[in-house]
Amino acid sequence: MDLYIRKVWSRPDIVVSQIIRFERSFGPDAFRLACHCSVLPAITPELVNLININFLGGYNINPIHEANFLLSDACRPLFLHQMYMVEPISREVLLEELQDLPKISWKRPFEIAEFLWYYLESSPHKNSEIFPVYWYQYKLLYFTALAYLDPNTAVLEIEELLKSAIDNSSNCRVSEQGVCELFALLSDPLFATNLIDTYHDLYINTHLLARIEMEETDGIAKELKGLPSDIKYTIYPEILKHIEHKL
Amino acid sequence: MNQRSRPIKLRFRDSYITTPRLPISKDWMIRVLNSLKGQKIALLVDREGSTDPFKSFIDTLIETFQELGCLDSGKIYYFDNAPCRYLFTKSGLTKPIHIDQALNNIKNIQDLVIISDAGAARRNYYSKRLLDTILFLDSIREAHKCYWLNPVPGFQWKYSTAEDIAKHVDMISLDIAGLERFASTINVSS
Numbered sequence: 087m088d089l090y091i092r093k094v095w096s097r098p099d100i101v102v103s104q105i106i107r108f109e110r111s112f113g114p115d116a117f118r119l120a121c122h123c124s125v126l127p128a129i130t131p132e133l134v135n136l137i138n139i140n141f142l143g144g145y146n147i148n149p150i151h152e153a154n155f156l157l158s159d160a161c162r163p164l165f166l167h168q169m170y171m172v173e174p175i176s177r178e179v180l181l182e183e184l185q186d187l188p189k190i191s192w193k194r195p196f197e198i199a200e201f202l203w204y205y206l207e208s209s210p211h212k213n214s215e216i217f218p219v220y221w222y223q224y225k226l227l228y229f230t231a232l233a234y235l236d237p238n239t240a241v242l243e244i245e246e247l248l249k250s251a252i253d254n255s256s257n258c259r260v261s262e263q264g265v266c267e268l269f270a271l272l273s274d275p276l277f278a279t280n281l282i283d284t285y286h287d288l289y290i291n292t293h294l295l296a297r298i299e300m301e302e303t304d305g306i307a308k309e310l311k312g313l314p315s316d317i318k319y320t321i322y323p324e325i326l327k328h329i330e331h332k333l
Numbered sequence: 334m335n336q337r338s339r340p341i342k343l344r345f346r347d348s349y350i351t352t353p354r355l356p357i358s359k360d361w362m363i364r365v366l367n368s369l370k371g372q373k374i375a376l377l378v379d380r381e382g383s384t385d386p387f388k389s390f391i392d393t394l395i396e397t398f399q400e401l402g403c404l405d406s407g408k409i410y411y412f413d414n415a416p417c418r419y420l421f422t423k424s425g426l427t428k429p430i431h432i433d434q435a436l437n438n439i440k441n442i443q444d445l446v447i448i449s450d451a452g453a454a455r456r457n458y459y460s461k462r463l464l465d466t467i468l469f470l471d472s473i474r475e476a477h478k479c480y481w482l483n484p485v486p487g488f489q490w491k492y493s494t495a496e497d498i499a500k501h502v503d504m505i506s507l508d509i510a511g512l513e514r515f516a517s518t519i520n521v522s523s
Binding site: 111131132134135136139140148149150152153156157163168193196197200201203204205208235236 | 341343344345346348349350351353354356382383385386387388389454455456484485486489
């Protein structure tokens with residue numbers, strides 16, 4: 087069962103042809119940089135530059151490729167600029183390609199996550215220029231680093247965030263849809279968690295929440311019945327009351 | 334980053350570089366442009382979305398001109414894509430001013446420097462952008478010597494509006510060689 091929020095993401099066939107066009111236009115160096123940057127679901131010109139410096143220094147990649155990536159179809163600029171969202175399906179494709187790059191080990195996404203953690207922890211004054219405005223993107227980056235480095239803590243904190251968003255807590259600055267998207271973007275690295283029941287709770291509840299948000303609740307009962315029997319989950323009460331009549 | 338109760342130990346490296354690196358460092362910019370010290374220029378800077386990835390680089394160049402005493406207050410304007418009816422006095426493309434008024438404010442300055450990708454960043458070709466730009470360049474040719482600094486390297490101008498705009502103005506790549514050429518050219522003509 088695919089997470090429902092993925093329905094609003096781009097079509098994979100279109101994305102793949104965009105990525106092929108990108109590599110053909112700008113060459114393997116630009117492609118290598120794009121693959122590395124795709125670990126981050128939200129990115130700034132500074133982060134692209136730092137990923138280039140920290141992980142691709144030996145390749146002497148022309149700095150213009152940093153701009154080429156940010157201005158490509160893989161990235162969508164946000165209103166006040168200097169912040170870009172990486173298109174989710176582009177991100178997935180590039181992340182796959184990252185593992186296939188020559189001389190890149192399976193550890194590379196974890197190394198980039200560790201760099202991200204180091205960056206967020208060590209530069210509070212820099213972060214304060216952008217992140218108060220882009221609070222959701224900050225949370226995305228925080229949880230991206232945490233998902234790779236400590237998936238157990240990540241699932242627990244995302245669960246807390248989701249419940250807070252559902253309760254409409256005044257302290258929660260991320261919307262329900264934001265948390266659904268956040269979980270969908272990080273579901274792969276989070277799957278490494280030992281807290282698999284919590285993971286399944288998050289998976290099912292964000293899926294159901296996305297369906298409720300999109301007002302597409304028909305067929306939920308059939309969908310849940312079709313899940314493998316070894317998957318244990320609990321539907322949150324706030325979500326259950328919206329779909330009880332459909333079950 | 335206050336949510337966690339225990340820090341994460343770095344496993345792969347002892348530390349990471351968190352200071353970004355510009356294509357040309359500020360020290361290099363000052364070194365190359367030092368011969369322009371005190372020489373007055375006016376600046377027109379493109380702030381359209383495609384120049385956003387170059388913002389730090391362009392801002393550092395502007396700072397360098399200011400520190401060298403080349404740029405007086407009120408001699409820098411901003412535009413979106415092409416200098417048309419209105420320019421802006423703030424870098425966020427706010428506080429518009431009619432282009433005639435802006436040009437009147439800089440009429441005593443011989444050297445006009447435009448910083449823009451001219452469409453090369455997105456590799457687009459827009460005839461309207463080309464036409465608007467040519468009309469603008471023609472209108473100022475008598476009063477000013479015009480230089481165009483492009484943050485996109487020359488090998489990426491092909492098939493974009495930049496390739497054709499470069500036929501109407503001295504367009505220079507913003508790399509070390511380009512900046513050196515700019516400095517020597519502007520010195521010769523002054």
